[in-house]
Amino acid sequence: MVQEKFDVIVVGAGPAGLGAAYIMANAGLKVIVFERGEHPGSKNVMGGVLYRQATEDVFPEFWKEAPLERPVVESNYWLTTDDAVTKYGYRSQEFAGEPYNSFTVFRSKFDRWMGRKVEQAGALVICETVVEDIIKEDGKVVGVKTGRPNGQVYADVVVIAEGVNSILTQEALGMQKGYLAWDYLAVAVKEVIALPKEKIEDRFGLEDGKGATIEIIGEATKGMVGTAFIYTNMESISIGVGALMSHLVNRKLNPNDLLENLKAHPAIKPLIAGGEIKEYLGHMIPEGGYKAMPKLYGNGVVIVGDAAQLVNGLHREGSNLALISGKTAGEVIIKAFEKGDFSINSLAEYQQRLADSFVVKDLQKYQHSSGYFEEHPELFYLYPHLASIANKEFFTIDNIPKKEKQRIIMRKVFEQRPKWELVKDLYKLWRVLG
Numbered sequence: 168m169v170q171e172k173f174d175v176i177v178v179g180a181g182p183a184g185l186g187a188a189y190i191m192a193n194a195g196l197k198v199i200v201f202e203r204g205e206h207p208g209s210k211n212v213m214g215g216v217l218y219r220q221a222t223e224d225v226f227p228e229f230w231k232e233a234p235l236e237r238p239v240v241e242s243n244y245w246l247t248t249d250d251a252v253t254k255y256g257y258r259s260q261e262f263a264g265e266p267y268n269s270f271t272v273f274r275s276k277f278d279r280w281m282g283r284k285v286e287q288a289g290a291l292v293i294c295e296t297v298v299e300d301i302i303k304e305d306g307k308v309v310g311v312k313t314g315r316p317n318g319q320v321y322a323d324v325v326v327i328a329e330g331v332n333s334i335l336t337q338e339a340l341g342m343q344k345g346y347l348a349w350d351y352l353a354v355a356v357k358e359v360i361a362l363p364k365e366k367i368e369d370r371f372g373l374e375d376g377k378g379a380t381i382e383i384i385g386e387a388t389k390g391m392v393g394t395a396f397i398y399t400n401m402e403s404i405s406i407g408v409g410a411l412m413s414h415l416v417n418r419k420l421n422p423n424d425l426l427e428n429l430k431a432h433p434a435i436k437p438l439i440a441g442g443e444i445k446e447y448l449g450h451m452i453p454e455g456g457y458k459a460m461p462k463l464y465g466n467g468v469v470i471v472g473d474a475a476q477l478v479n480g481l482h483r484e485g486s487n488l489a490l491i492s493g494k495t496a497g498e499v500i501i502k503a504f505e506k507g508d509f510s511i512n513s514l515a516e517y518q519q520r521l522a523d524s525f526v527v528k529d530l531q532k533y534q535h536s537s538g539y540f541e542e543h544p545e546l547f548y549l550y551p552h553l554a555s556i557a558n559k560e561f562f563t564i565d566n567i568p569k570k571e572k573q574r575i576i577m578r579k580v581f582e583q584r585p586k587w588e589l590v591k592d593l594y595k596l597w598r599v600l601g
Protein backbone atom coordinates (compact mmCIF):
# COMPACT_ATOMS: atom_id res chain seq x y z
CA MET A 168 0.00 0.00 0.00
CA VAL A 169 1.17 3.49 -0.82
CA GLN A 170 2.48 5.14 2.39
CA GLU A 171 3.66 8.52 1.19
CA LYS A 172 1.79 11.79 1.35
CA PHE A 173 0.11 13.17 -1.76
CA ASP A 174 -0.86 16.67 -2.73
CA VAL A 175 -4.44 15.59 -3.46
CA ILE A 176 -6.51 12.45 -2.89
CA VAL A 177 -9.53 11.97 -5.16
CA VAL A 178 -12.22 9.52 -4.03
CA GLY A 179 -14.06 8.03 -7.01
CA ALA A 180 -13.14 7.64 -10.69
CA GLY A 181 -16.27 8.97 -12.38
CA PRO A 182 -16.33 12.12 -14.53
CA ALA A 183 -16.19 14.42 -11.48
CA GLY A 184 -13.16 12.75 -9.89
CA LEU A 185 -11.28 12.04 -13.10
CA GLY A 186 -12.01 15.54 -14.43
CA ALA A 187 -10.51 17.06 -11.26
CA ALA A 188 -7.56 14.64 -11.27
CA TYR A 189 -6.72 15.35 -14.93
CA ILE A 190 -6.62 19.13 -14.45
CA MET A 191 -4.48 18.84 -11.29
CA ALA A 192 -2.08 16.18 -12.60
CA ASN A 193 -1.50 18.25 -15.75
CA ALA A 194 -0.54 21.16 -13.50
CA GLY A 195 2.11 18.96 -11.85
CA LEU A 196 0.32 18.12 -8.58
CA LYS A 197 0.90 14.72 -7.03
CA VAL A 198 -2.56 13.15 -7.29
CA ILE A 199 -3.91 9.75 -6.29
CA VAL A 200 -7.39 8.53 -7.29
CA PHE A 201 -9.11 5.71 -5.39
CA GLU A 202 -11.83 3.74 -7.16
CA ARG A 203 -13.75 0.87 -5.62
CA GLY A 204 -14.50 -0.76 -9.01
CA GLU A 205 -12.26 -3.08 -10.99
CA HIS A 206 -11.55 -0.19 -13.36
CA PRO A 207 -12.95 3.33 -13.83
CA GLY A 208 -16.47 2.94 -15.19
CA SER A 209 -16.95 -0.66 -14.10
CA LYS A 210 -19.53 0.47 -11.48
CA ASN A 211 -20.91 3.43 -13.37
CA VAL A 212 -24.31 3.68 -14.99
CA MET A 213 -25.58 6.39 -17.26
CA GLY A 214 -28.29 6.54 -19.92
CA GLY A 215 -25.97 7.79 -21.42
CA VAL A 216 -25.66 11.00 -23.31
CA LEU A 217 -22.32 12.76 -22.93
CA TYR A 218 -22.20 16.47 -23.69
CA ARG A 219 -19.41 17.70 -25.94
CA GLN A 220 -18.87 21.20 -24.52
CA ALA A 221 -18.28 20.25 -20.87
CA THR A 222 -16.23 17.19 -21.83
CA GLU A 223 -14.08 19.23 -24.18
CA ASP A 224 -13.47 21.81 -21.45
CA VAL A 225 -11.61 19.07 -19.58
CA PHE A 226 -10.38 16.78 -22.38
CA PRO A 227 -9.80 18.94 -25.49
CA GLU A 228 -10.90 17.29 -28.77
CA PHE A 229 -11.72 14.08 -26.91
CA TRP A 230 -13.95 12.88 -29.79
CA LYS A 231 -10.87 12.24 -31.90
CA GLU A 232 -9.68 9.42 -29.62
CA ALA A 233 -12.26 8.55 -26.94
CA PRO A 234 -14.54 5.48 -27.26
CA LEU A 235 -17.90 7.00 -28.25
CA GLU A 236 -20.99 5.41 -29.76
CA ARG A 237 -22.93 7.87 -31.97
CA PRO A 238 -23.07 11.68 -32.24
CA VAL A 239 -26.67 12.63 -31.40
CA VAL A 240 -28.37 14.45 -34.29
CA GLU A 241 -31.96 14.02 -33.15
CA SER A 242 -33.50 14.53 -29.68
CA ASN A 243 -37.11 13.63 -28.94
CA TYR A 244 -39.64 13.93 -26.15
CA TRP A 245 -42.50 11.45 -26.07
CA LEU A 246 -45.63 11.73 -23.93
CA THR A 247 -47.13 8.26 -23.60
CA THR A 248 -50.45 6.76 -22.62
CA ASP A 249 -50.86 2.98 -22.58
CA ASP A 250 -51.44 2.78 -26.34
CA ALA A 251 -50.60 6.17 -27.82
CA VAL A 252 -47.78 8.68 -27.99
CA THR A 253 -47.48 12.43 -28.61
CA LYS A 254 -44.07 13.33 -30.03
CA TYR A 255 -41.92 16.42 -30.06
CA GLY A 256 -38.38 16.51 -31.37
CA TYR A 257 -35.55 18.35 -33.05
CA ARG A 258 -33.05 17.16 -35.63
CA SER A 259 -30.13 19.10 -37.06
CA GLN A 260 -27.35 18.25 -39.48
CA GLU A 261 -25.19 20.73 -37.60
CA PHE A 262 -25.01 18.19 -34.77
CA ALA A 263 -23.67 15.54 -37.15
CA GLY A 264 -20.16 16.99 -37.44
CA GLU A 265 -17.52 18.88 -35.49
CA PRO A 266 -17.67 20.33 -32.97
CA TYR A 267 -20.75 18.12 -32.24
CA ASN A 268 -23.34 18.62 -29.51
CA SER A 269 -23.48 15.29 -27.67
CA PHE A 270 -22.66 11.60 -28.02
CA THR A 271 -24.10 8.37 -26.77
CA VAL A 272 -21.49 6.47 -24.75
CA PHE A 273 -20.91 3.44 -22.58
CA ARG A 274 -19.52 4.66 -19.29
CA SER A 275 -17.61 1.40 -18.77
CA LYS A 276 -15.52 2.28 -21.84
CA PHE A 277 -15.52 6.06 -21.59
CA ASP A 278 -14.52 6.27 -17.91
CA ARG A 279 -11.77 3.75 -18.54
CA TRP A 280 -10.44 6.02 -21.29
CA MET A 281 -10.59 9.03 -18.94
CA GLY A 282 -8.71 6.95 -16.35
CA ARG A 283 -5.91 6.26 -18.85
CA LYS A 284 -5.68 9.98 -19.70
CA VAL A 285 -5.40 10.78 -16.00
CA GLU A 286 -2.60 8.22 -15.61
CA GLN A 287 -0.81 9.60 -18.67
CA ALA A 288 -1.00 13.04 -17.04
CA GLY A 289 0.95 11.58 -14.12
CA ALA A 290 -1.67 10.66 -11.49
CA LEU A 291 -2.01 7.28 -9.80
CA VAL A 292 -5.36 5.56 -10.29
CA ILE A 293 -5.76 2.80 -7.71
CA CYS A 294 -8.76 0.54 -8.38
CA GLU A 295 -10.50 -2.11 -6.27
CA THR A 296 -9.96 0.12 -3.25
CA VAL A 297 -12.84 1.43 -1.15
CA VAL A 298 -12.35 4.62 0.84
CA GLU A 299 -14.06 3.85 4.12
CA ASP A 300 -13.44 6.97 6.15
CA ILE A 301 -12.19 10.51 6.20
CA ILE A 302 -9.22 11.27 8.48
CA LYS A 303 -9.45 14.59 10.31
CA GLU A 304 -6.91 16.38 12.51
CA ASP A 305 -7.91 19.50 14.45
CA GLY A 306 -11.05 19.79 12.35
CA LYS A 307 -9.17 19.64 9.04
CA VAL A 308 -9.49 16.78 6.56
CA VAL A 309 -5.96 15.41 6.17
CA GLY A 310 -6.48 12.09 4.44
CA VAL A 311 -8.60 8.99 3.98
CA LYS A 312 -8.74 5.47 5.35
CA THR A 313 -9.02 2.85 2.63
CA GLY A 314 -10.14 -0.74 3.08
CA ARG A 315 -6.60 -2.02 2.50
CA PRO A 316 -4.26 -3.13 5.31
CA ASN A 317 -2.50 -0.02 6.72
CA GLY A 318 -4.75 1.84 4.36
CA GLN A 319 -4.38 5.40 5.67
CA VAL A 320 -3.29 7.86 3.00
CA TYR A 321 -2.63 11.55 3.59
CA ALA A 322 -2.87 14.67 1.43
CA ASP A 323 -3.24 18.44 1.69
CA VAL A 324 -6.65 18.30 0.00
CA VAL A 325 -9.23 15.54 -0.45
CA VAL A 326 -11.72 15.67 -3.36
CA ILE A 327 -14.88 13.68 -2.64
CA ALA A 328 -16.23 12.41 -5.96
CA GLU A 329 -17.83 9.16 -4.82
CA GLY A 330 -21.17 9.78 -6.49
CA VAL A 331 -24.72 9.61 -5.19
CA ASN A 332 -25.46 8.85 -1.54
CA SER A 333 -22.08 10.07 -0.36
CA ILE A 334 -21.51 9.09 3.25
CA LEU A 335 -18.01 10.61 3.09
CA THR A 336 -19.52 14.03 2.32
CA GLN A 337 -21.53 13.83 5.54
CA GLU A 338 -18.45 12.83 7.50
CA ALA A 339 -16.15 15.42 5.93
CA LEU A 340 -18.54 18.29 6.52
CA GLY A 341 -19.69 17.01 9.90
CA MET A 342 -23.29 16.87 8.71
CA GLN A 343 -26.07 15.08 10.49
CA LYS A 344 -26.56 11.46 9.47
CA GLY A 345 -29.67 11.07 7.32
CA TYR A 346 -29.08 14.40 5.61
CA LEU A 347 -29.22 12.63 2.26
CA ALA A 348 -32.97 12.24 2.28
CA TRP A 349 -34.11 9.29 0.21
CA ASP A 350 -37.21 11.25 -0.76
CA TYR A 351 -35.05 12.97 -3.32
CA LEU A 352 -33.33 9.88 -4.64
CA ALA A 353 -34.54 8.29 -7.83
CA VAL A 354 -33.71 4.77 -8.85
CA ALA A 355 -33.28 3.83 -12.49
CA VAL A 356 -32.71 0.60 -14.40
CA LYS A 357 -31.40 0.17 -17.90
CA GLU A 358 -30.99 -2.60 -20.43
CA VAL A 359 -28.58 -2.66 -23.35
CA ILE A 360 -30.24 -4.48 -26.23
CA ALA A 361 -28.00 -5.60 -29.11
CA LEU A 362 -29.23 -5.04 -32.68
CA PRO A 363 -27.40 -4.85 -36.02
CA LYS A 364 -26.18 -1.34 -36.91
CA GLU A 365 -28.28 -1.09 -40.10
CA LYS A 366 -31.43 -2.17 -38.30
CA ILE A 367 -30.98 0.61 -35.73
CA GLU A 368 -30.46 3.15 -38.51
CA ASP A 369 -33.55 1.92 -40.40
CA ARG A 370 -35.78 1.93 -37.35
CA PHE A 371 -34.72 5.38 -36.14
CA GLY A 372 -34.34 6.89 -39.63
CA LEU A 373 -30.65 7.67 -39.12
CA GLU A 374 -27.75 8.17 -41.48
CA ASP A 375 -24.63 6.04 -41.15
CA GLY A 376 -23.24 6.22 -37.62
CA LYS A 377 -25.54 9.01 -36.39
CA GLY A 378 -27.66 8.78 -33.25
CA ALA A 379 -31.02 9.69 -31.73
CA THR A 380 -32.41 10.02 -28.21
CA ILE A 381 -35.95 9.74 -26.84
CA GLU A 382 -37.02 10.93 -23.37
CA ILE A 383 -40.39 9.58 -22.29
CA ILE A 384 -42.90 10.60 -19.64
CA GLY A 385 -46.44 9.46 -18.87
CA GLU A 386 -47.56 5.85 -18.75
CA ALA A 387 -43.86 4.89 -18.80
CA THR A 388 -43.57 5.80 -15.10
CA LYS A 389 -47.19 4.97 -14.17
CA GLY A 390 -47.81 8.53 -13.04
CA MET A 391 -44.81 8.68 -10.72
CA VAL A 392 -42.21 11.42 -10.96
CA GLY A 393 -39.64 10.01 -13.34
CA THR A 394 -38.72 9.48 -16.96
CA ALA A 395 -37.81 6.74 -19.36
CA PHE A 396 -35.30 6.89 -22.18
CA ILE A 397 -34.16 5.20 -25.38
CA TYR A 398 -30.73 5.96 -26.83
CA THR A 399 -29.08 4.54 -29.94
CA ASN A 400 -25.57 3.12 -29.62
CA MET A 401 -23.60 1.82 -32.61
CA GLU A 402 -24.83 -1.78 -32.34
CA SER A 403 -27.27 -1.63 -29.48
CA ILE A 404 -30.05 0.37 -27.89
CA SER A 405 -30.01 1.59 -24.30
CA ILE A 406 -33.50 1.58 -22.81
CA GLY A 407 -34.27 2.50 -19.24
CA VAL A 408 -36.68 4.01 -16.77
CA GLY A 409 -36.43 5.63 -13.35
CA ALA A 410 -38.68 7.15 -10.72
CA LEU A 411 -38.45 8.65 -7.25
CA MET A 412 -37.81 5.93 -4.69
CA SER A 413 -40.47 7.32 -2.35
CA HIS A 414 -43.09 7.04 -5.12
CA LEU A 415 -42.02 3.50 -6.02
CA VAL A 416 -42.33 2.46 -2.37
CA ASN A 417 -45.72 4.15 -1.93
CA ARG A 418 -47.07 2.55 -5.08
CA LYS A 419 -45.44 -0.83 -4.29
CA LEU A 420 -43.89 -0.88 -7.77
CA ASN A 421 -40.37 -1.78 -8.77
CA PRO A 422 -38.36 -0.30 -11.64
CA ASN A 423 -37.99 -3.63 -13.38
CA ASP A 424 -41.79 -3.88 -13.83
CA LEU A 425 -41.73 -0.36 -15.28
CA LEU A 426 -39.05 -1.40 -17.75
CA GLU A 427 -40.97 -4.49 -18.90
CA ASN A 428 -44.07 -2.34 -19.29
CA LEU A 429 -42.10 0.23 -21.29
CA LYS A 430 -40.66 -2.40 -23.63
CA ALA A 431 -44.17 -3.71 -24.34
CA HIS A 432 -45.53 -0.28 -25.39
CA PRO A 433 -46.80 -0.46 -29.01
CA ALA A 434 -44.61 2.50 -30.09
CA ILE A 435 -41.49 1.05 -28.46
CA LYS A 436 -41.79 -2.70 -29.02
CA PRO A 437 -40.98 -2.46 -32.77
CA LEU A 438 -37.84 -0.39 -32.04
CA ILE A 439 -36.27 -3.18 -29.99
CA ALA A 440 -37.88 -6.22 -31.65
CA GLY A 441 -35.50 -9.12 -32.25
CA GLY A 442 -32.81 -7.58 -30.05
CA GLU A 443 -30.80 -9.51 -27.50
CA ILE A 444 -30.40 -8.20 -23.93
CA LYS A 445 -26.67 -7.81 -23.30
CA GLU A 446 -26.60 -5.94 -20.00
CA TYR A 447 -28.90 -5.02 -17.14
CA LEU A 448 -27.87 -2.18 -14.84
CA GLY A 449 -29.37 -0.19 -11.97
CA HIS A 450 -28.30 2.97 -10.17
CA MET A 451 -29.55 5.85 -8.03
CA ILE A 452 -29.82 9.48 -9.14
CA PRO A 453 -29.77 12.45 -6.73
CA GLU A 454 -32.80 14.53 -7.73
CA GLY A 455 -32.92 16.99 -4.82
CA GLY A 456 -31.26 19.77 -6.83
CA TYR A 457 -30.30 23.11 -5.37
CA LYS A 458 -32.12 22.64 -2.06
CA ALA A 459 -30.37 19.33 -1.36
CA MET A 460 -26.93 20.66 -2.32
CA PRO A 461 -24.58 20.56 0.66
CA LYS A 462 -21.85 23.13 1.30
CA LEU A 463 -19.32 22.25 -1.40
CA TYR A 464 -16.13 22.75 0.60
CA GLY A 465 -14.68 22.35 4.06
CA ASN A 466 -11.31 22.54 5.72
CA GLY A 467 -9.03 20.58 3.34
CA VAL A 468 -11.92 19.08 1.35
CA VAL A 469 -14.15 19.78 -1.66
CA ILE A 470 -17.21 17.90 -2.90
CA VAL A 471 -17.88 17.43 -6.64
CA GLY A 472 -20.41 15.78 -8.98
CA ASP A 473 -23.26 13.60 -7.74
CA ALA A 474 -21.74 13.58 -4.24
CA ALA A 475 -22.63 17.30 -4.19
CA GLN A 476 -26.12 16.58 -5.68
CA LEU A 477 -25.14 18.32 -8.92
CA VAL A 478 -27.72 16.77 -11.23
CA ASN A 479 -30.22 18.60 -13.42
CA GLY A 480 -32.83 15.86 -13.75
CA LEU A 481 -35.22 17.95 -15.86
CA HIS A 482 -32.64 18.25 -18.62
CA ARG A 483 -31.05 14.82 -18.10
CA GLU A 484 -27.71 16.46 -17.27
CA GLY A 485 -25.29 15.01 -14.75
CA SER A 486 -22.02 14.04 -16.42
CA ASN A 487 -21.46 17.62 -17.61
CA LEU A 488 -22.12 19.07 -14.16
CA ALA A 489 -19.74 16.45 -12.75
CA LEU A 490 -16.97 17.29 -15.23
CA ILE A 491 -17.27 21.05 -14.76
CA SER A 492 -17.44 20.82 -10.96
CA GLY A 493 -14.34 18.58 -11.06
CA LYS A 494 -12.51 20.99 -13.34
CA THR A 495 -13.44 24.03 -11.23
CA ALA A 496 -12.41 22.28 -8.01
CA GLY A 497 -9.13 21.24 -9.65
CA GLU A 498 -8.35 24.81 -10.72
CA VAL A 499 -9.10 26.19 -7.25
CA ILE A 500 -6.88 23.54 -5.65
CA ILE A 501 -4.02 24.38 -8.06
CA LYS A 502 -4.37 28.01 -6.94
CA ALA A 503 -4.39 26.90 -3.28
CA PHE A 504 -1.05 25.13 -3.88
CA GLU A 505 0.39 28.25 -5.50
CA LYS A 506 -0.59 30.22 -2.38
CA GLY A 507 0.26 27.36 0.01
CA ASP A 508 -3.17 27.89 1.59
CA PHE A 509 -5.58 24.94 1.86
CA SER A 510 -7.76 26.52 4.49
CA ILE A 511 -11.54 26.68 4.28
CA ASN A 512 -11.31 30.31 3.07
CA SER A 513 -9.02 29.38 0.21
CA LEU A 514 -11.23 26.47 -0.95
CA ALA A 515 -14.39 28.60 -0.66
CA GLU A 516 -13.54 30.00 -4.09
CA TYR A 517 -14.67 26.67 -5.58
CA GLN A 518 -18.27 27.24 -4.46
CA GLN A 519 -18.19 30.90 -5.56
CA ARG A 520 -16.96 29.98 -9.03
CA LEU A 521 -19.47 27.18 -9.40
CA ALA A 522 -22.26 29.53 -8.30
CA ASP A 523 -21.34 31.80 -11.22
CA SER A 524 -21.46 28.93 -13.72
CA PHE A 525 -24.37 27.16 -15.42
CA VAL A 526 -23.97 24.31 -12.92
CA VAL A 527 -25.45 26.09 -9.90
CA LYS A 528 -27.40 28.70 -11.89
CA ASP A 529 -29.45 25.94 -13.55
CA LEU A 530 -30.07 24.11 -10.27
CA GLN A 531 -31.12 27.40 -8.73
CA LYS A 532 -33.53 28.07 -11.60
CA TYR A 533 -35.31 24.77 -10.95
CA GLN A 534 -34.95 24.79 -7.16
CA HIS A 535 -38.69 24.57 -6.49
CA SER A 536 -39.40 21.93 -9.13
CA SER A 537 -38.39 18.75 -7.26
CA GLY A 538 -40.64 19.56 -4.28
CA TYR A 539 -43.51 20.62 -6.55
CA PHE A 540 -43.38 17.52 -8.76
CA GLU A 541 -42.98 15.25 -5.75
CA GLU A 542 -46.26 16.62 -4.41
CA HIS A 543 -47.97 16.60 -7.81
CA PRO A 544 -47.00 13.37 -9.55
CA GLU A 545 -50.42 13.36 -11.25
CA LEU A 546 -49.07 15.97 -13.69
CA PHE A 547 -46.72 13.33 -15.12
CA TYR A 548 -49.72 11.19 -15.97
CA LEU A 549 -52.46 13.69 -16.64
CA TYR A 550 -50.81 15.87 -19.26
CA PRO A 551 -49.68 13.04 -21.55
CA HIS A 552 -53.31 11.84 -21.37
CA LEU A 553 -54.69 15.29 -22.18
CA ALA A 554 -52.27 15.56 -25.11
CA SER A 555 -53.44 12.17 -26.34
CA ILE A 556 -57.15 13.07 -26.03
CA ALA A 557 -56.63 16.31 -27.96
CA ASN A 558 -54.43 14.72 -30.64
CA LYS A 559 -56.75 11.77 -31.14
CA GLU A 560 -59.64 14.13 -31.90
CA PHE A 561 -57.46 16.37 -34.06
CA PHE A 562 -56.11 13.53 -36.20
CA THR A 563 -59.42 11.64 -36.50
CA ILE A 564 -61.02 12.62 -39.82
CA ASP A 565 -64.73 11.85 -39.36
CA ASN A 566 -66.79 14.45 -41.25
CA ILE A 567 -67.27 16.57 -38.13
CA PRO A 568 -66.84 20.29 -38.89
CA LYS A 569 -63.57 21.67 -37.47
CA LYS A 570 -65.32 24.20 -35.22
CA GLU A 571 -67.32 21.40 -33.65
CA LYS A 572 -64.09 19.37 -33.34
CA GLN A 573 -62.50 22.21 -31.40
CA ARG A 574 -65.47 22.23 -28.99
CA ILE A 575 -65.25 18.44 -28.56
CA ILE A 576 -61.54 18.66 -27.77
CA MET A 577 -62.11 21.40 -25.17
CA ARG A 578 -65.01 19.52 -23.59
CA LYS A 579 -63.05 16.25 -23.34
CA VAL A 580 -59.99 18.00 -21.92
CA PHE A 581 -62.03 19.96 -19.35
CA GLU A 582 -63.80 16.76 -18.30
CA GLN A 583 -60.39 15.48 -17.21
CA ARG A 584 -59.12 18.76 -15.73
CA PRO A 585 -61.46 21.71 -15.11
CA LYS A 586 -60.49 24.97 -16.78
CA TRP A 587 -59.46 26.77 -13.59
CA GLU A 588 -57.31 23.77 -12.54
CA LEU A 589 -55.56 23.90 -15.91
CA VAL A 590 -54.86 27.60 -15.50
CA LYS A 591 -53.55 26.94 -11.97
CA ASP A 592 -51.29 24.13 -13.25
CA LEU A 593 -49.89 26.30 -16.02
CA TYR A 594 -49.25 29.18 -13.61
CA LYS A 595 -47.51 26.88 -11.12
CA LEU A 596 -45.45 25.22 -13.87
CA TRP A 597 -44.40 28.62 -15.10
CA ARG A 598 -43.40 29.55 -11.52
CA VAL A 599 -41.26 26.42 -10.97
CA LEU A 600 -39.82 26.09 -14.48
CA GLY A 601 -39.89 29.60 -15.90
Ligand SMILES: Cc1cc2nc3c(=O)[nH]c(=O)nc-3n(C[C@H](O)[C@H](O)[C@H](O)COP(=O)(O)OP(=O)(O)OC[C@H]3O[C@@H](n4cnc5c(N)ncnc54)[C@H](O)[C@@H]3O)c2cc1C
Binds near residue numbers: 329478
Ligand atom coordinates in the same frame (compact mmCIF):
# COMPACT_ATOMS: atom_id res chain seq x y z
C1 LIG B 1 -29.81 5.55 -15.24
C2 LIG B 1 -29.05 6.83 -15.31
C3 LIG B 1 -29.03 7.54 -16.50
C4 LIG B 1 -28.30 8.73 -16.59
N1 LIG B 1 -28.24 9.35 -17.78
C5 LIG B 1 -27.45 10.44 -17.93
C6 LIG B 1 -27.23 10.99 -19.22
O1 LIG B 1 -27.73 10.48 -20.21
N2 LIG B 1 -26.43 12.08 -19.33
C7 LIG B 1 -25.82 12.64 -18.22
O2 LIG B 1 -25.08 13.62 -18.38
N3 LIG B 1 -26.01 12.12 -16.98
C8 LIG B 1 -26.78 11.03 -16.81
N4 LIG B 1 -26.91 10.46 -15.58
C9 LIG B 1 -26.25 11.09 -14.42
C10 LIG B 1 -24.74 10.81 -14.44
O3 LIG B 1 -24.53 9.45 -14.62
C11 LIG B 1 -24.10 11.29 -13.13
O4 LIG B 1 -24.52 12.59 -12.85
C12 LIG B 1 -22.59 11.24 -13.23
O5 LIG B 1 -22.14 9.94 -13.44
C13 LIG B 1 -21.96 11.78 -11.93
O6 LIG B 1 -20.58 11.60 -11.99
P1 LIG B 1 -19.73 11.45 -10.65
O7 LIG B 1 -18.31 11.35 -11.08
O8 LIG B 1 -20.13 12.51 -9.70
O9 LIG B 1 -20.24 10.10 -9.99
P2 LIG B 1 -20.15 8.61 -10.54
O10 LIG B 1 -20.16 8.58 -12.01
O11 LIG B 1 -21.22 7.85 -9.81
O12 LIG B 1 -18.72 8.11 -10.06
C14 LIG B 1 -18.44 7.87 -8.70
C15 LIG B 1 -17.32 6.85 -8.63
O13 LIG B 1 -16.90 6.71 -7.27
C16 LIG B 1 -16.72 5.32 -6.99
N5 LIG B 1 -16.88 5.20 -5.53
C17 LIG B 1 -18.03 5.33 -4.82
N6 LIG B 1 -17.79 5.23 -3.50
C18 LIG B 1 -16.46 5.00 -3.39
C19 LIG B 1 -15.61 4.81 -2.28
N7 LIG B 1 -16.08 4.89 -1.03
N8 LIG B 1 -14.30 4.56 -2.49
C20 LIG B 1 -13.80 4.51 -3.77
N9 LIG B 1 -14.58 4.71 -4.87
C21 LIG B 1 -15.88 4.96 -4.67
C22 LIG B 1 -17.79 4.64 -7.82
O14 LIG B 1 -17.46 3.27 -8.05
C23 LIG B 1 -17.75 5.46 -9.10
O15 LIG B 1 -16.81 4.99 -10.02
C24 LIG B 1 -27.62 9.26 -15.45
C25 LIG B 1 -27.66 8.55 -14.25
C26 LIG B 1 -28.34 7.34 -14.18
C27 LIG B 1 -28.32 6.58 -12.89
